[in-house]
Amino acid sequence: MGSRHPRHGFLYPLNYGFVPGVMSPDGEELDAYVLGLFEPLDEFEGRCLAVIRRSDDDDDKLVLAPEGRAFTDEQILALTEFQERFFQPHVLR
Secondary structure (H helix, E strand, O other): OOOEOOOOOOEOOOEEEEEEEEEOOOOOEEEEEEOOOOOOOOOOOOEEEEEEEEOOOOOOEEEEEOOOOOOOHHHHHHHOHHHHOOOOEEEEO
């Protein structure tokens, strides 16, 4: 949260990281968005609400949130739009 993408320069308005040791189809560790917290995090444990699957890319993203927090598919897409706008994302529950 608050950092810039190293290659493309866009700002991360929410926490974004990866699950250590869990590989995704793109050959890198599985990425995760953390919704519902508004300060930068070093680590997070919470609930997986959904997976964002890109129909034009092989880089799935987990969507995580603290216990008790809920987000609609539309809210998830709006909150991740800063990065997902470059792809064709679908929210899977």
